[in-house]
Amino acid sequence: MSSDAPDAPDAVADRIENVRVEDEMEQSYIDYAMSVIAGRALPDVRDGLKPVHRRILYAMHEAGVTSGSAHRKSSSIVGETMGDYHPHGDSAIYDTLVRMAQPFSMREPLVDGQGNFGSVDGDPAAAMRYTEARMAPIAEELLADIDMDTVDFESNYDGRLEEPAVLPSAFPNLLVNGSSGIAVGMSTNVPPHNLGEVIDATIHLIENPECSIPDLMEHLPAPDFPTGANIVGRSAIRKAYHTGRGRLRVRAEYHVEEGERGDSIVITELPYQQNKSRLVERIAEDVNDGTLEGVRDLRDESDRDGIRVVVELKSNANTDIVENHLLESHLERTFGVINLALVDGQPEVLSLKETLEHYLDHRKEVVRRRSEYELTEAEDRAHILDGRLKALENAEDVVETIRGAENRDDARAALEDEYGFSGEQAAHIVRMQLGSLTSMEAAEIEDEYAEVTARIERLEEILGDEDELLGVIEDELREIKDEYANERRTRVVEEAGEVTDEDLIPEERVVVTLSEGDYIKRTPVETFSTQHRGGKGVIGADLKEGDRVSTVFTASTHDYLLCFTNQGQVYRLKVYQVPEMSRTARGTSAVNVVDLDDGEEITAVVTADDLDFEADEEYLTMATRDGYVKRTAVSEFANIRSTGIRAVRLEHGDELVDVEVTDGESDVVVSTEEGMAIRFDETEARPMGRSARGVRGVKLEGGDRVSGVAAARSDDERDLMTVTEYGYGKRTALAQYRRQSRNGKGLVDIKTGQRNGRVASVHAVAEGDEFVAMSEDGQIMRASVSEVSEYGRNTQGVTVMDLVEHDRLAAVDVFTPDDADDEATDGADE
Known part of the structure; x- marks a missing residue:
């Protein structure tokens, strides 16, 4: 056998490629998964259809099985769909056809069925040879204008035909009829909605592009199931519309x-x-x-x-x-909302606003392409009509020229040469009948020409002005609403008689303490009377021998907190979940409330109730012991697991010290343990992700370390209150700290040394604020910030809390008293 033969061993060996089995399996699995995700299981956000739904409707459209035609045997529809577009078996196609005809499955059925199409009792539909179907009128709105080059087409499975990649979809079908499906590693479950409400929300978005999801919910308050029933509570609906995921309780x-x-x-x-x-x-x-x-x-x-x-x-x-x-x-079931759909071929979980925005982007493209198509046709017609009018003006000469020509080709050429007609105009004139030269025909042509010219101007106006284009979309949506909208079936009811744990807890300000031995408790702040500065305070916790207080902060019992630890983790906590105990109690094991690791301590707490997790206009600005500062958008912390998530990446030996909320226009004041402070524009630390380390905020000398961070504004009239570990402190106007570039040494804030010790905390404070200070041995004191004297920078300050020998200040927290708090009283509890 010749070595050049195609089946020679060497030639075969040259075509063999060695690959790792695990690499081939991984790639093959990914290819399979994406094929299932994009080709079978997930709907497209633009028309709300999976490929099988789209192919059935398009096959019916091509076969003329519209709402105005007679019903066609379902087996015929299934056969044409399978043979031309969807080679996946007749049972899958028929099951889909059946569901599209069931009024208890679809909010707006897309198929008009005749025969047994199943029931709410779970009865199956009759065999496809017994049932008949045709398109429902509203389904034709999904296919409207498909012949006007409004959507892209692609080859079918065997390359014989072309099928639409998406339907024009004159209404947001994904929201109206919902969708469900299981792909590889993901699933979707979009609830159905009321057509009229969806259109109202879409129109509101057109008119107010910057509107919020609550604004849209004024028009689209909740899903609307075809079987009616009740959705219990509104919080799950809000969550589903904001995040794309939620669990709705549906009650009979x-x-x-x-x-x-x-x-x-x-x-x-x-x-x-x-x-x-x-x-x-x-x-x-x-x-x-x-x-x-x-x-x-x-x-x-x-x-x-x-x-x-x-x-x-x-x-x-x-x-x-x-x-x-x-x-x-x-009588109650849970509907798990997963608003997952394909966006540009990729699966995405979408909020309500994102879903409507993607639909509008699609609809704008459809109307634009339709207008371009109509404009081309109108211009072609106007060109022909212009030629006819010109021929009418020279009717006798034109007739004579045509009569003098030997054949049609010579006549067309003569008309082009003598009168300047284009080829299309000349061909049309040669085909004209003599009867069209009457005055009545001429008037009709002039009227049509004026009409076509006006149509061209309108189409050019639509294509040249997006507001006009959106106006067309809005008008068409209103027409569909007027034609097809019906009353809402599902009601939203509040949970009658349900009492949550939070309802049983009175809303009040409390002091939360946490020790190094992982004991935690909360105590009403009114338990601690306000004192003058320099007091010893009262016993705030009965600590075990060798244990010390590590954290103290104030909050409302109904607050939702973000708790940051020295190890760079962040946890979420509802304050009422912390057991309430007397001021002398030790507390309960913290593992029951916050799952901290060994050696992990809470070093900063941020109240999350007022944070906007949807916008990127708020930041959590973090400072570490080694002088690093990092800003991260609040939206990065929207979903925190019970085991916490990473807030900042720390180098070995570094710790997260403090966290402040900033708005992108604030200054950051970083304080060090040796009494230095630096103020700089927060934008000098660009926003970073949660896993980033940050940038240098302050240049530390010797063994100095960062003690805290505060936020300030250019016109801030507040003070910076600095308190040291031995209980001394002062207030200094923030205006005295001039703005510098980050990574500088800063200015002297307070004198440290043998009397004061190191700086323990810094806070931006205003008149009327109060603070709670707690020592490592468990002494706690509540006082007004006005009790702390005002001094300039580079001073020692005054006694804030009188600590016994060997005791140190553990933490200070500042709060604005609630109206319900007791009025300040002198002295301390005995």
């Missing part, structure tokens, strides 16, 4: 009817996708096994007019108890 609609032999609980609407037959079976099972007592009879009286399941009670039954059991076990 029912009422109690009184009877001579006892009450009856009558169920008239079911949660979305709940099987009615299975519901009745499960209630009967509870009655039979004794779990549900007091039920005398159970009947399903449902008919074509609606659902009616009757639970008849015995005369001596407690109706409330039976009702509660039904609610807990049968």
Whole structure:
């Protein structure tokens, strides 16, 4: 055998490529996953359809099975879809066709079915050879203008035909009909909504592009399920619309009817996708096994007019108890919202506003391309009409020229040469009948020319002005609303009688203390009377031998806190979750509240209630012991796991010291333990991600370290209150700290040394503020900041808290007293 033969061993070996099995498996799996994600399981955000839905509708469109045609056998529709566009088996296509025809599955059914298409009892549809279908009128709105080059087309699976990559979609179908599906490693579950409300929200976004999600919720308050029922509570709806994820509690609609032999609980609407037959079976099972007592009879009286399941009670039954059991076990379901859709071919979890914005981007492209298509056609028609009018002006000469030509080609050429007609105009004139030279025909041509010219001007106006284009979209949306919108079916109800843990906790300001031995507690701040500066305070915690206070801060019991630790982690905490104890109590193990590692201490606390996690206009500015400063957008901390997340990357030996909230226009004041302070514009530290280290904020000398950070404004009239570890401190006007460049040595803030010790904390304070100071041995003192004297920089200050020998100040926290706090009183509790 010749070595040049194609099957020679050497030639085959040259085509073999050696690869690692794990690399090939990884790439093949990724290819498969993306194929399932993009090609089968997830809807496109633009038309809200998966490929199988889109192909069924397009196949019906091509076959002329529209709302105005006769119904066609479902098997015929399935066959054409499978043969031309979707080679994945007839059962999958028919199941999809059936669902699009079910009024209890789709808020606005896209298919008009005739025959048995299943029921809410879980009954399957009849075989496809028995049922018939055609497009529903609203489905035609998804395909409207598809023949006007409004969307891109791509080759079908065998290259014989072309199919649309997306439908023009004259309304936001993803929100109206929702979608569900499971892909590889991800799933989607978009709830259906009311068509009229979705359109109202879309129009509001068109008119107010900067609107917020709450603004949109004024028009689109909640999902609207085709089976009605009730959504319990609004917080989950808000979360789902803001984050794209949420868990909605959907409750059946029912009422109690009184009877001579006892009450009856009558169920008239079911949660979305709940099987009615299975519901009745499960209630009967509870009655039979004794779990549900007091039920005398159970009947399903449902008919074509609606659902009616009757639970008849015995005369001596407690109706409330039976009702509660039904609610807990049968009449409520959870709908897990996952607003996941394909955006430019990539899966993304979208908020309500993002979903509508992507739809509008698509719709603008559709209207633009349609207008360009119509403009081209109108210009072509205007060109022909212009030629006809010109021919009418020279009718006798034109007729004579045509009569004198030997054939049509010579006639066209003569018209082009003698009268300047274009080829298209000349060809059209040669084909004209003599009857079109009448005066009546001429008037009609002039009218049509004026109409076409006006149409061209309007199309050019739409293409040249986005506001006009958006106006067209808005008008078309209003027309669809007027044609198809109907009343909302699902109601939103507040949880009647539900009492949460937070409801049972009075809202009050408390002092939270945490020790190195991981004991934590909260105590009402009113427990501690205000004192003059220099007091010894009172016992704030009964510590175990060898234990010391590490953290103290004030907050409201209903506050949601971000707790930052020395190791650069951040945890979330509801203050009421910290057990309340007396001021002399030791506290409870902190592991039950905050899961801190060994040696991990809370060094800074930020109240999250007032933070806007959706915007990028607020920052958490962090300072470390070694002088690094980092700014990170608040939005980076929107989702914090129970085990905490990384807030800043620390080098070996460095610690996170303090955190301040800034707005992008503040100055940052960094204080050091040796009494230095530097003030610089926060923009000198550019925003970074959570895993970044930050930049140098202050140049430290010797063994100096950062003690804290404060935020200031250029017109700030507040003071900087500095307190040292031996209980001395002062207030100095922030105006005395001039702005410098970061990474400088700064200015002398307070004199440290043998009397004062190192700086323990710094805070920007205003008149009327109070502070709580706590020592490592557990002494605590509450006082007004006005008690701390004002001094200039580079002074020693005065006694703030009288500490015994060997005791040191652990922490200071500043707060603005609530109206409910007791008025300040002199002296201390005994």
